[in-house]
Structures are given as C-alpha cells and as structure tokens.
Amino acid sequence: MKGWARILLWMLLSSSFLYAKSGESSSKLIAKKSLAIRAAAQELVQLLEAQSQWVSKENQELSGQLSGIMLEDSTSYRNKAKGEALAEAWLQEWRRLDFEKEMLQVIKTAQAQSPLPLQAETVQARMTVGWEVQREQGAADFSAAAIKEVYPIARAVAVAEQKRYLEEGLRYPSQPEVDEMFKEVDIKRKQGPLPLKGQDFQSLKSKVRPESIPVDALFDELDQEPTRLADAVVRILAGQYLQQVAAASAPLRNEALSAGVFTAKEMENVMAKSLREGLSANLDARPPIYAGFAIVHEWVENAAQQWEEDRVAAFLKVWPEGSLDVETLREWMQEAFPRHVAFEESLALLQQKTMGARGPLLAAALASAAPEARRMEIKTYFEQSLKTAGGSGLVWRAHVEAVLRRKMPPLRQRIAQTQVADLFPNFGADKPPAESVVAWFYDQNLKEAQTFPQLTEALALDPDWAFAPDPEEPLLAEAETLARETLNQDLVPALKSLEAQLQLLRDMEREGMDALKTKVLAGEKTEELYKRWLKEWEKRWQGIRDQQSLRWQARFARTENELRKTVRQWYETVKDTPFPEESTVSETASAEKGTDIEEPSSPEMIVVEVPLHPVSEPQGPEEEVQESGDSAAGDEAQPGGIQEELEEYRGMADGILAFSDMANGDCRLLFGSPDGKGVLTVGFDPGDVEASAQKIAESLRGPLLEVLNGTASAHESKGFRLFTKSKEPTLSMLFQVDSPKIRHQMSIQVRKMIQKEIEAWAKENGQKAPTLLWQDEMSF
Amino acid sequence: MRNRPDALRQIRSIDDLASSAPKRLFALSPNDALVQISLPLVLILAIMTRLMVIGQSMSEQAESPAILEMWKQLLIYRIDQVMNDWEVSAELRAFPDASRIQWEGTLPQDVRFQTLCSESQTLNDPTAFQLDIYDQALTPDTAKEGAQWVLYDPLSSVIPPGVDTMPSEALITAERRAYALSHISDRLLQWQQQVEELQWATVAEVAFRMPLDAAPEGEGASSELRTILSELAGKGYPFLERILREYEVTP
Known part of the structure; x- marks a missing residue:
C-alpha cells in the first residue's frame, strides 16, 4: 500500500506541476517530445553517415591536435612509420569521441526541446539498429582517409616544434666551462705555441649537446639535430677563440705594434693589451660573447716566448761569432781528451764549453739593437735567459749543438785516422792478418769483426798485430770503428774462403762413404785414403778457387786438419761397422768403376760417425x-x-x-x-x-x-x-x-x-x- | 511525593543510558511520514480547492437573475443551435479523443478526421468565426419561430424585416452583444482545445510512425513538425495554425 501511495503521490505532484508549469495539454507535450526525439535521431543518423567522411577543412584543427599529442609522447612517435600507425589509431579514437560529443550535444538539444523528460537511450534507440558498429566502422574509415593528409602536416608541425624546443633548450656553456673545455682540448693537442685550429674543437661536440629533450624522445627527422646544434655551438666557440687569437696576435704580425719590444715579457704585455682592446664581452647575449679565454691568455704567453725564441734563432743565423772554428774545438778536446772518446759525451762537453764562452757575447749582441738607456737591462736579461733550459736558452743550446754536430765528425775522423795509423801500422803495410786470427773468428761463428774487443782478442793471437793503446790518449769511438772496418776488409774474404774450403770437405763426407767403405774393405791404409781425399779436395777447390779473394785462395791449415781428421773418423767407423754381404758386393762393384768419390747407395749409409776414441766399440x-x-x-x-x-x-x-x-x-x-x-x-x-x-x-x-x-x-x-x-x-x-x-x-x-x-x-x-x-x- | 513523576523520568533516563539504548526521538520512518502525513495533506488541499471552486460557482449563480431575459434566452438558444450544427457537420463530436482516429501505415486514414481538420480551419480566425456564428444566430427564421422572435443588432450586417417596429426587447445592445460573443468565444475555445489535442496526438503518432528521412530539410523539432504537418496537409489533413506556429518565436 505504501508503494502504491508513493507512486500515486508522485504522479499527482508531477502532473500537476508540469501542467501548472507549461499550461499545455499532455498530447502537445508528448508530441513535442516525439518531435524532439525524431529530430535528434534524424540528426544522429546524419552524423553516423558523416562519420566516415573526411573533410579537408578539418585538416588544420586535427593536425594541430595530433602534433600536440605527438609532442607529448614523442618517444612513441619517434619513428615515422610507427608514428603513422599510432596517429591513425588516434584519429579513429578522436572520431569516435567526436561523434560521442556531437551525439551528446544533439541529445541535450533534444532534451531542451522536449517538455517532458527525455532519456538518451530513447533517442539512441530511435536512431538506428547497430549504431555503435556503424560508428566504429565510420571512425575507422575516417581515420584511414584522413591519415594521409593529417599525419604529414602534424608530423611536420611536431618536428618543427621539437626543433624549436631543442634550439631554445640549447644552453651555451659559461665562461668557466668553456675555459675548462678548451683546457682539455689544449692538453690533448700538445702542439706547443701554435694556436688551436678549427678541427681541434671537434671533441667538444659531445659536451655541448642540447639536453632539453632526451635523445630517445627525438623524432627520427631530428636525429642529427643535436649534432648540428652542437656543431653550431662549437663553431661559435672556435670562431670566438680564433677571433681572440687574431686580436692578440696582431702585434706579432704588425711590426709597428711591436716596436720597442725586445723580450718575451714585453711582447706578452703588448699582446694582452691588444686582446683586451679587441674584445667586447657580453655573456648575456645569445650566443654569448665570451671574455678572453684562459687558453688564449696561456697562448699569448707561449706565443710571446716563441716570438723571442724565433728572434734569437733568426739572429743566430746571421751572428758571425756564432760559428765555431775547428782548431778551437780541437784545443778544447785536448784539454781532457779521455772524456772525448765517446761522441755524445764529447758533444756535451764542447756544448757546455761553447755556451759558457759565447753566451755573454750573444747577450750583448742581442741587446745592441735596444736604446742606449735599456741596453744594459736587456743584456742582463738575455744573459740570464740564455742560461736557462727553456726559451732563448733552449734555442741557444740547440744552435750550438747543431753547429757542433756539423763540425765535430770531420774533426774526430781526422783524429781517428791518426790514431789508427799509429796503432796499426800493418794496415798501411797491406799485411793480412794471420790464419789464427781468421780461424778465431771462424770458431766464433762470426762473419766479420763486429766489436772492437773481438778485434783486440783475435789480433792478440798474431804477434805481428798485437797492440797496446795509450791510456793517456785512448782511441776515439771513430778510431775503433775505423780499425774494425779496415780489418774486415781482409777478414771477410778470408772467412768466406775458409768456409768454402770446409764446405767442400763436408760435401765430400756426404758423398764419399761408399767409396771409402770399399777402400777400407780392400785394405787401404789411412794415409793413402787421406791422399786420395786430399787430391779430390784439390780438384774440387780448383773449380771454385777463382771465386775467392786472391789473397785467400791458398788452402788453410784448418782445412787440411779437418780433412785429415775426417778421413780418420770415416776410416775407423767403416772398419768397425759390419756390412751385409750383398752391400759389400755392391760397394765392391762401385769401387771397380774406378770412382774415388761416389754417391751414397743407401740412406742408412749417409752419416755414421764414431768418436775418435770410442769408449766401447762393438766388434761385429x-x-x-x-x-x-x-x-x-x-x-x-x-x-x-x-x-x-x-x-x-x-x-x-x-x-x-x-x-x-x-x-x-x-x-x-x-x-x-x-x-x-x-x-x-x-x-x-x-x-x-x-x-x-x-x-x-x-x-x-x-x-x-x-x-x-x-x-x-x-x-x-x-x-x-x-x-x-x-x-x-x-x-x-x-x-x-x-x-x-x-x-x-x-x-x-x-x-x-x-x-x-x-x-x-x-x-x-x-x-x-x-x-x-x-x-x-x-x-x- | 510532589516530585515523583520527575524522579521516575530521571530514573528511566538513567536506565536508558545504562543499557546504552538510544532514545528514539522520531517514531516515523520517511516512508511512513510520506504516506501518513503528506498524502492526507495533499488530499485535504485538493478537496479544499475543489470546495472553494464549487462555492465560488454557487456564489455567482446566486448573484445571477433566476430567470433569463427573453433576448438572452433566444440568442443563446440560437447560438447553441448554430454551434451544435457546426459540431455535427465538422465531425467534432466523433472524436472525443485521438484514439478514434483511424490509421493506415504512418498516416491517418480517416475521412471524418479529414473533415474535422478542414472544418477546423475556421478556428484559425476565431473572431471572424465568432461573428459568423453570431450573425447566423441573429438571422431570423420567421417560418419556424414567428415574427415576434426577431432580434436585431445594429452593429450586425443582418437586418431583419420590421426593424422600425421592433420592440426594445429585441434590440441587441452593446452589452448584450458582448455577452453573446463571450458565450460563443467560450465554446470556441473548447473546440479549439479539443481540436488541438487531437492534432497534437496525431503529430506525436506520426512522428513515431514515420521513418527517419535520409536527407531532412532542416534540423530540430520545428523542422520535423513542419515536415509532418506538410505531409498531413498533403493527405487532406490541414492542421491549425497554432500548431503550425508552435515553434515560431514571437517577436
């Protein structure tokens, strides 16, 4: 009962209220509601039909919205192709939401027109069956049609906007940061007083990359944009550096600006002044105009020093007193000859001597161009400067060294020749060294005398060549070399000849086993065998004798000894080694051919050696x-x-x-x-x-x-x-x-x-x- | 002993507190309040309103003369005669409500409703229709009523014979004329409301039945109304201008 009462009350109140409010009949109200429903449904049907239609005039609005979406989620839209797929989906969703919005508006209008309450579902039901499917399909068709026009424009807008962000987000490094970066570049370069060049700044690109947008959020089209911006910043930095260097170096190029300047410090002051006058720093500008960079100031200091060094070097080229005469050098050497044996040590001593003797003269000469009032001051400065290890002192030292290196070798060579002539008179007599000397080198497996101690040790074997150097006047290194080279002129062909002779002997050993075996079995004695082998050796030597130096074509005693020893070893071996019967017959047959030396007949007969005095010898x-x-x-x-x-x-x-x-x-x-x-x-x-x-x-x-x-x-x-x-x-x-x-x-x-x-x-x-x-x- | 009731109340309150029993200040639920209070109250108000209307009506009747004058009786009788004839001829009486209208498909298929719609067009100009009815009512039917029942209104175009000899009782003065026109107007208004009710119901039904247009001429309910009324008019159902102008904004 209570429920019925409530419904009745509601109906009574609502109907009386509505009637009182509108003063219209219920049929009219219902009719107007129906008309509103119909009108809304009619409009929604039209909207549905227009859902798939793409109108180009919407392009601007849509591309604007889409570009905003792309910028907000640039990571997802980074790739152009992938971004297009996302954009198409966005367009579809946008269309769907747009329809929802339009539909809501239409329904609101209908509700406003209807005097009776009107539910959205009532309008939607009046619209058409399956309108949701039609709406989705329409949105998909719309997206497919619109994407080709909307996406390129939206992407272009988004890319341009992101590029603008990048440029606006580009932060120019502060003056201290630039100084620090330039310092690293300068340290890496290590090229002395020369200023940096454009390519030296390339390494700075990584330090000035714009960070306003993460790299992974940049559109593909802007992949190179950070690099381009970094390039631009680096170009600006490099350009300002070069401008500062140009301003500072003006006095170096313009003699009028450097008039009256004699020392590096004075030049540094002039260059610093020129740099200050050439700058108008404005760190708030974009790009900022920097004040003088720290490395430019350092360069000014180095360049001024280099200017002084160049000036000294140029003066030395025309300074007559800079040249050294040989006799003076010889005298200085004689003062402490044992310390001048080695070239470099001698050079250092003479360099020190020269600088001490000529340094004050040079300082005075450099100061001669200065005004009278400043002459003493300049002279004192250069006297101190020339003694230092760097700057003008370094130039002076290098100049003296270069002169000495040019003049010392001929002088030392002459001294060396005299020493060799005094110590080795046999060289002048054209007397060859004894065979014992040659054999010593051969036994040492040397092709020549490679060191002076080898020469000394070998020549000690020959009384005619033995020598004893004067401890008061030791041989110069050049003298030792000269002695070695002179000896090698004879020694090398001698060693070559000895090697050839012994090689012949080795060849005979390899080839003559069969014949020797036959001879031994035939009862031939060792001495006879030796003579036969010696004869064969001589025969072979004649064939290659002319290839040897005339002085060393005779048979060495070493060769003869080796021949004798070899024959004896062969003899002992063959005599004590059993041979198969058929082998003996074969060898006999070979021997009957009358050949003294024959090719080996079997591999096992190639080399068989036994000691000259075997400890134990099997008898058979x-x-x-x-x-x-x-x-x-x-x-x-x-x-x-x-x-x-x-x-x-x-x-x-x-x-x-x-x-x-x-x-x-x-x-x-x-x-x-x-x-x-x-x-x-x-x-x-x-x-x-x-x-x-x-x-x-x-x-x-x-x-x-x-x-x-x-x-x-x-x-x-x-x-x-x-x-x-x-x-x-x-x-x-x-x-x-x-x-x-x-x-x-x-x-x-x-x-x-x-x-x-x-x-x-x-x-x-x-x-x-x-x-x-x-x-x-x-x-x- | 004098304070015993107060003491008992206090003891009860202490018991309530001790047993943590909440004290119910309102015994009725919202539903009960609605049914037991609001509904009777509304009914009482409605009854009172009705009683007041009846009282006022009775008061008016008490003030009116108990016996109508001759001219009034005759004129009202004639007006009612004319208007009754019109009701019959216009088929208004055949449509006490819209359910009587015959339909076929999306539109009505009813000759009597066609007649009603056509005849109702006179309601578009109620003043003229009112005067027309008034003139018809003044027109004497001497053959049926006799010569002594002639009424004459100098402002009317109907001039009966024997005006010069006509008694003053037959003369329709301005006051009498206004009374007669008012009587016609009241009934015309009822007609108009009845016809509008029927036609609005028809509009609602057609709006529901008629399929949506693939390419409608305009937007909104007014356009739909125009379309429907145009369709109905084409089929012989001209609607009242008040309906046609429903959505027109009065300047």
Whole structure:
C-alpha cells in the first residue's frame, strides 16, 4: 500500500506541476517530445553517415591536435612509420569521441526541446539498429582517409616544434666551462705555441649537446639535430677563440705594434693589451660573447716566448761569432781528451764549453739593437735567459749543438785516422792478418769483426798485430770503428774462403762413404785414403778457387786438419761397422768403376760417425749383444768405470740413457740398468739427430732386450724399484743429458725406438708390454 | 511525593543510558511520514480547492437573475443551435479523443478526421468565426419561430424585416452583444482545445510512425513538425495554425 501511495503521490505532484508549469495539454507535450526525439535521431543518423567522411577543412584543427599529442609522447612517435600507425589509431579514437560529443550535444538539444523528460537511450534507440558498429566502422574509415593528409602536416608541425624546443633548450656553456673545455682540448693537442685550429674543437661536440629533450624522445627527422646544434655551438666557440687569437696576435704580425719590444715579457704585455682592446664581452647575449679565454691568455704567453725564441734563432743565423772554428774545438778536446772518446759525451762537453764562452757575447749582441738607456737591462736579461733550459736558452743550446754536430765528425775522423795509423801500422803495410786470427773468428761463428774487443782478442793471437793503446790518449769511438772496418776488409774474404774450403770437405763426407767403405774393405791404409781425399779436395777447390779473394785462395791449415781428421773418423767407423754381404758386393762393384768419390747407395749409409776414441766399440753384429757385457766389464776395469757410473743412478730408473760430451766434439751414450745389465756405450754425432738415433737404435737393441728381461724377472720376484706402485708392468727410462749438443728431438727419437722394441719384445715373449715411463733430465 | 513523576523520568533516563539504548526521538520512518502525513495533506488541499471552486460557482449563480431575459434566452438558444450544427457537420463530436482516429501505415486514414481538420480551419480566425456564428444566430427564421422572435443588432450586417417596429426587447445592445460573443468565444475555445489535442496526438503518432528521412530539410523539432504537418496537409489533413506556429518565436 505504501508503494502504491508513493507512486500515486508522485504522479499527482508531477502532473500537476508540469501542467501548472507549461499550461499545455499532455498530447502537445508528448508530441513535442516525439518531435524532439525524431529530430535528434534524424540528426544522429546524419552524423553516423558523416562519420566516415573526411573533410579537408578539418585538416588544420586535427593536425594541430595530433602534433600536440605527438609532442607529448614523442618517444612513441619517434619513428615515422610507427608514428603513422599510432596517429591513425588516434584519429579513429578522436572520431569516435567526436561523434560521442556531437551525439551528446544533439541529445541535450533534444532534451531542451522536449517538455517532458527525455532519456538518451530513447533517442539512441530511435536512431538506428547497430549504431555503435556503424560508428566504429565510420571512425575507422575516417581515420584511414584522413591519415594521409593529417599525419604529414602534424608530423611536420611536431618536428618543427621539437626543433624549436631543442634550439631554445640549447644552453651555451659559461665562461668557466668553456675555459675548462678548451683546457682539455689544449692538453690533448700538445702542439706547443701554435694556436688551436678549427678541427681541434671537434671533441667538444659531445659536451655541448642540447639536453632539453632526451635523445630517445627525438623524432627520427631530428636525429642529427643535436649534432648540428652542437656543431653550431662549437663553431661559435672556435670562431670566438680564433677571433681572440687574431686580436692578440696582431702585434706579432704588425711590426709597428711591436716596436720597442725586445723580450718575451714585453711582447706578452703588448699582446694582452691588444686582446683586451679587441674584445667586447657580453655573456648575456645569445650566443654569448665570451671574455678572453684562459687558453688564449696561456697562448699569448707561449706565443710571446716563441716570438723571442724565433728572434734569437733568426739572429743566430746571421751572428758571425756564432760559428765555431775547428782548431778551437780541437784545443778544447785536448784539454781532457779521455772524456772525448765517446761522441755524445764529447758533444756535451764542447756544448757546455761553447755556451759558457759565447753566451755573454750573444747577450750583448742581442741587446745592441735596444736604446742606449735599456741596453744594459736587456743584456742582463738575455744573459740570464740564455742560461736557462727553456726559451732563448733552449734555442741557444740547440744552435750550438747543431753547429757542433756539423763540425765535430770531420774533426774526430781526422783524429781517428791518426790514431789508427799509429796503432796499426800493418794496415798501411797491406799485411793480412794471420790464419789464427781468421780461424778465431771462424770458431766464433762470426762473419766479420763486429766489436772492437773481438778485434783486440783475435789480433792478440798474431804477434805481428798485437797492440797496446795509450791510456793517456785512448782511441776515439771513430778510431775503433775505423780499425774494425779496415780489418774486415781482409777478414771477410778470408772467412768466406775458409768456409768454402770446409764446405767442400763436408760435401765430400756426404758423398764419399761408399767409396771409402770399399777402400777400407780392400785394405787401404789411412794415409793413402787421406791422399786420395786430399787430391779430390784439390780438384774440387780448383773449380771454385777463382771465386775467392786472391789473397785467400791458398788452402788453410784448418782445412787440411779437418780433412785429415775426417778421413780418420770415416776410416775407423767403416772398419768397425759390419756390412751385409750383398752391400759389400755392391760397394765392391762401385769401387771397380774406378770412382774415388761416389754417391751414397743407401740412406742408412749417409752419416755414421764414431768418436775418435770410442769408449766401447762393438766388434761385429753377431758379437754386439753378447759383448755388451764385455765392454762394460772392460770399463769396470778402468777408474770410475761404466758400472760405477751406472751405479749412481740406482733407484732412479730401470734403464739409464746418459749422454755426455766427448773430447773430439762428439757425444757419448751410456746405456744400461743400474745393476749392470745391458751395459753399452756408443759415440755419435749430435748434429745429425736422425742418423744418430738410428745408430743408437741399432746399438741398443741387444742391451735393451737384456734390460727388459732383467727388469721382467725382477718384477716377477720383487717388482720394479721406482715404479712399483703400479700394478701394470712398467719400464722406467731415465734420459740423462749432460751435453748441450743433445737436442730434445734425440729424446723423442730414442723413446720411439725403445717403445717399438718393447712392443716387439712383449709380442715375442707373449707378455703384456710394460708401460714405458720416460723421464728427461738435463744437468748442464 | 510532589516530585515523583520527575524522579521516575530521571530514573528511566538513567536506565536508558545504562543499557546504552538510544532514545528514539522520531517514531516515523520517511516512508511512513510520506504516506501518513503528506498524502492526507495533499488530499485535504485538493478537496479544499475543489470546495472553494464549487462555492465560488454557487456564489455567482446566486448573484445571477433566476430567470433569463427573453433576448438572452433566444440568442443563446440560437447560438447553441448554430454551434451544435457546426459540431455535427465538422465531425467534432466523433472524436472525443485521438484514439478514434483511424490509421493506415504512418498516416491517418480517416475521412471524418479529414473533415474535422478542414472544418477546423475556421478556428484559425476565431473572431471572424465568432461573428459568423453570431450573425447566423441573429438571422431570423420567421417560418419556424414567428415574427415576434426577431432580434436585431445594429452593429450586425443582418437586418431583419420590421426593424422600425421592433420592440426594445429585441434590440441587441452593446452589452448584450458582448455577452453573446463571450458565450460563443467560450465554446470556441473548447473546440479549439479539443481540436488541438487531437492534432497534437496525431503529430506525436506520426512522428513515431514515420521513418527517419535520409536527407531532412532542416534540423530540430520545428523542422520535423513542419515536415509532418506538410505531409498531413498533403493527405487532406490541414492542421491549425497554432500548431503550425508552435515553434515560431514571437517577436
């Protein structure tokens, strides 16, 4: 009942109120409401139809709004293409909101026209079915049509506006900031008193970049704008710097402005005044006009100093007393000759002497152009200035040094020639140095006398050339060089000839093994073989003799000794080395051809060397293995024998490979186990690693088997000594090297060989091959 | 003992405070206040207003002469006769309300409403229509009423025969004329309101029924009204000028 009562009351009140207010009939009110609804709906339908239509006259308003949006969110609109997509979406939304606004206005108008309450939904329902979809589609069509016209203009406006922000936001550095920046540039440049150039300021661009807009918020079109603005600022700074420099340097270019100026300090004052007068600073202007930069003031100081230095340098060029005569220099040198041996030391002494003697004269000469009243003052100034390490003093010092460097070499060369002539009269007599001198250089593996001590040491071997320098008048460095060069004129061809002779000998060694073997087997004696080889050498030497200096075409005694030694070594080796039967036949056949020296017939016969006095020499292939122990036994008889030597390695390895030097330059290998099994010594040429390794391999085969058998039995009974921790059978080998001639390659070759022998031994005995534990030790 | 009631009240207040029970100052809810107070009050006001109107009417009747004069009776009778005839001929009586109008599609399809609309055009000039009715009422029908029932208004264009011999009772003076015209005017006003009501209802219905124009001639309700009235007029339903000029702003 209460609800009904309320509704009744409301109806009564509202109807009476409305009727009283309007005084119109209800039909009229309803009709006017219907008309308002219809009119609004009619208008909204037209709006909907116009929703998709793009009218160019709206371009200005829309592009203005859009440019504002772009500026507010420039990060999103930075890229042009991406920005266009965003702008299209914005246009669509704008159109939709515009329709909403228009619709609201229309509805408001309708509500105003309607005397009865009118709901927006009533108008929208009267409009059309699906008007929301039509509105969205219309907005999309509108956006697609408008974007091509609106976006370019909006973007251009936004870009222009952002560019304006950038320019307005550009902050010119303050005077102290500019001074600091210029100081860094000046420090980096390090070009002395020359003023900075335009390109020197390029590094400032990063310091003056506009910061009013973050870089990532700049439109793509303005990517280079900060750089351009920075360039402009830097150009302004550089331009003002150059203007200041030009103003300050006016006295340097205009002699009238620098009249009466004699010192750097005076010039600095004149330049500073010129700079002040040429400036009209205004730091509030845009761009500001700066006051004198700090580096310009510094440059003024440097330029004034440079002006004085240039003035002094120019004066020195025409100052007759600046030139030094040679005799004076010689006299100064004689005063303390031992201190003038080295050129640079002599130069420093003479420079000091010259500056002390001529400095006051120069100061007086420089002051001579000054007015009488100031002459003494200027002279005193330059006397002090010329003594300093910088400024005019530096110029003066450099001038003296240049003069001395020009005049000292001829003087010192003359002195050196005199010294050499006095100390080495043989040079003048055209007497060649003795062969002992040449051999000394050859043994030192020198192609010439490279230092004076080498010369001294070598010539001491020849009594005719020995000399003793006077300690009161030591040789100049130039004299030592001259002596060396004079000696080398003879020494170099002599060394070349000796090298050629010994090379011939080496060639014969390489090629004559087969013939020699045949001769040895045929029973030829060593002396006969030597003669045959000497004859062959002479024959070969004749072929290349003319290529040598006339003075050094004779056979050196060293060559003859080497030939004899080589033949003997070959002889001993061949005599003690067994040869296969067929090889002997072959070699015999070769020998029957009547050729003294033949090409090697097999690779293994290329180089086989044995020591001149081998410690132990196997007598033949059949006896080698069994006689290994004999040779060891033989050594044992000697003091400090092989067995004793091997004993030293007890506990260190199962097998020892000890290398040491021999008296004849070859090397010796001592092999065996510390307890005396498989003892062997063999000599070899350490220079030929492969051949020596081959030789060692052949010699070691028997003793190695002995060591292997002994080690295996020891392992069965009580295990290995050093590496018994491993359950696997092992064989440890110590590669002890006491000779610098043994190369690491030798260790590798021998190790490979022993590994191969171990595997063969294991296969033959049906045992597992012990692991080879290899240890290299060098004690030289 | 004299203070016992006050003491009891105070004790009750203390009890209320002790039990934290809020004291209800208003027993009625807003809804109850509306129903129990406002509604009777409004009804009382309405009844009072009606009683005052009735009282005033009765007072006026008490002041009027109890018996009408001859001229008045005759003239009013004739005027009512004329106006009744017009009501019948104009089909006004056929449309006590808009629901009687016959519709087809978006527009009315009703001959009687066409007649009413056409005949109602006379209401656009109520003064002329008033004088016309007045003149018709003065026109004597001697064949039906006899010669003694002739009325004469010197200001009217109707001049009955025998004016010179006509008694003063038959002469319509200015005062009598004003009374007669007022009587006509009152009834014309009722007609006008009834016709407007009908036509506004028709406008509302047409505005609802008629599809929206793809290209309307103007904007706003006035334009829509013009369009609808033009459409109706084209179909033979001329509406009153007051409706036509509804949205016109009076200078």
